[in-house]
Amino acid sequence: xxxxxxxxxxxxxxxxxxxxxxxxxxxxxxxxxxxxxxxxxxxxxxxxxxxxxxxxxxxxxxxxxxxxxxxxxxxxxxxxxxxxxxxxxxxxxxxxxxxxxxxxxxxxxxxxxxxxxxxxxxxxxxxxxxxxxxxxxxxxxxxxxxxxxxxxxxxxxxxxxxxxxxxxxxxxxxxxxxxxxxxxxxxxxxxxxxxxxxxxxxxxxxxxxxxxxxxxxxxxxxxxxxxxxxxxxxxxxxxxxxxxxxxxxxxxxxxxxxxx
Numbered sequence: 001x002x003x004x005x006x007x008x009x010x011x012x013x014x015x016x017x018x019x020x021x022x023x024x025x026x027x028x029x030x031x032x033x034x035x036x037x038x039x040x041x042x043x044x045x046x047x048x049x050x051x052x053x054x055x056x057x058x059x060x061x062x063x064x065x066x067x068x069x070x071x072x073x074x075x076x077x078x079x080x081x082x083x084x085x086x087x088x089x090x091x092x093x094x095x096x097x098x099x100x101x102x103x104x105x106x107x108x109x110x111x112x113x114x115x116x117x118x119x120x121x122x123x124x125x126x127x128x129x130x131x132x133x134x135x136x137x138x139x140x141x142x143x144x145x146x147x148x149x150x151x152x153x154x155x156x157x158x159x160x161x162x163x164x165x166x167x168x169x170x171x172x173x174x175x176x177x178x179x180x181x182x183x184x185x186x187x188x189x190x191x192x193x194x195x196x197x198x199x200x201x202x203x204x205x206x207x208x209x210x211x212x213x214x215x216x217x218x219x220x221x222x223x224x225x226x227x228x229x230x231x232x233x234x235x236x237x238x239x240x241x242x243x244x245x246x247x248x249x250x251x252x253x254x255x256x257x258x259x260x
Contacts, residue, residue, distance in 0.1 A: 001149060001152040001153050001156050002156070003156045003157075003159070003160050004119075004152065004155070004156045004159060004244065007159070007163070008116060008119055008120065011112065011116050011247070011251070012116060012120075015093075015109060015112065015113050015116065016093050022093075024089045024093075025086075025089055025090075025093070025117055025120065026120070028082055028085065028086055028089065028117065028121070029117070029120040029121045029123070029124045030124055031078070031082045032079075032082060032121035032122075032124060032125055033121070033124035033125050033127065033128040034078075034128070035075055035078050035079050035082065037128045037129075037131075037132055038071070038074075038075040038078070039075055039232065040128075040129065040132045040225065040228075040229050040232070041071070042068065042071055042072050042075060043224070043225045043228045043229065044221070044222075044225045045067075045068050045071065046068060047220075047221045047224040047225055048221050051220055051221050051224075086114075086117055090110065090113050090114070090117070093113075094106075094109070094110075094113075108250045108251075111246070111250035112247060112250045112251060115243040115244070115246045115247040115250065116247060118239065118240075118243040119240055119243050119244060119247065122236050122237075122239055122240040122243070123240075125236050126148060126233065126236055126237070129229055129232065129233050129236070130144065130145055130148070132229065133226060133229060136218075136222045136225065136226060137212070137217070137218055137222065137226070139212070139217075140205075140208065140209060140212065140218070140226060143204075143205070143208055144205055144230075144233075147201040147204055147205055148201070148233075148237075150201065151197055151198050151201045151237060152237075154194070154197045155194040155197065155198075155237070155240070155241050155244065158190050158193055158194055158241075158245075159190075159194075159244045159245065159248060161190070162186065162187070162190045162244075162245050162248035162249075163248045163251060165186050165248075166183070166186070166187075166248050166249050166251060167251075169182065169183055169186070183249065187245045187246065187248070187249050188245075190241075190245045190248075191241050191242045191244075191245040191246075193241075194237075194238075194240075194241030194242075194244070194245070195237075195238040195241050195242075198234055198237040198238055198241065199234065201234075201237075202230055202231075202233075202234040205230050206227065206230060209223060209226055209227060209230065
């Protein structure tokens with residue numbers, strides 16, 4: 001986990017050595033976290049409506065349903081603008097940097113920047129999900145934190161190896177040529193291994209959630225929300241694993257024989 005953080009910071013400084021667009025990208029990551037919390041709130045709202053439908057007055061129920069759909073639309077639109085504005089922010093940041101580089105180097109930096117911003121967004125989303133779980137059930141939140149740390153430590157180890165693998169692939173020995181299946185196969189295998197570890201962690205989380213629900217320590221509404229939150233968290237970690245391995249493939253901090 002610490003290795004991932006250090007590598008992301010180093011990559012961030014390499015791509016964006018100065019300028020206010022550093023803070024713009026950080027702000028976009030925070031917006032992504034806010035959207036994740038909003039999605040969990042939508043889940044909480046929906047589960048409350050479904051499980052306590054009979055407790056609402058008919059007029060109040062109609063207003064609640066309308067509010068749910070409006071809130072859902074707002075989160076989707078917010079996510080749309082956040083992801084699209086990221087392209088403009090990256091373009092302005094690179095144009096301000098005024099670095100001399102070839103077209104291939106520029107393409108690698110763009111790919112690297114996209115995956116870096118993805119990982120930043122996913123990291124803030126994980127923190128937001130942990131905070132939401134803490135509000136619902138501290139015991140579940142603590143166990144969830146431990147599981148995430150174990151998963152990220154494992155993914156970080158795979159990521160470290162991928163950086164070394166792609167450094168060798170990007171600078172092959174004279175007279176040799178790297179075939180596409182080697183480059184893509186290494187990335188996909190590593191990313192899917194991270195996803196598999198994440199899935200195992202999710203099973204542990206769901207097992208504890210089911211136990212606490214049977215014991216009556218979590219309300220049905222919160223159980224449903226935490227189940228959906230665990231699914232969302234698993235998806236975020238899977239996407240993080242995918243982005244990290246793509247980042248390793250496109251790492252422009254490593255000189256490439258092909259670029260030369």
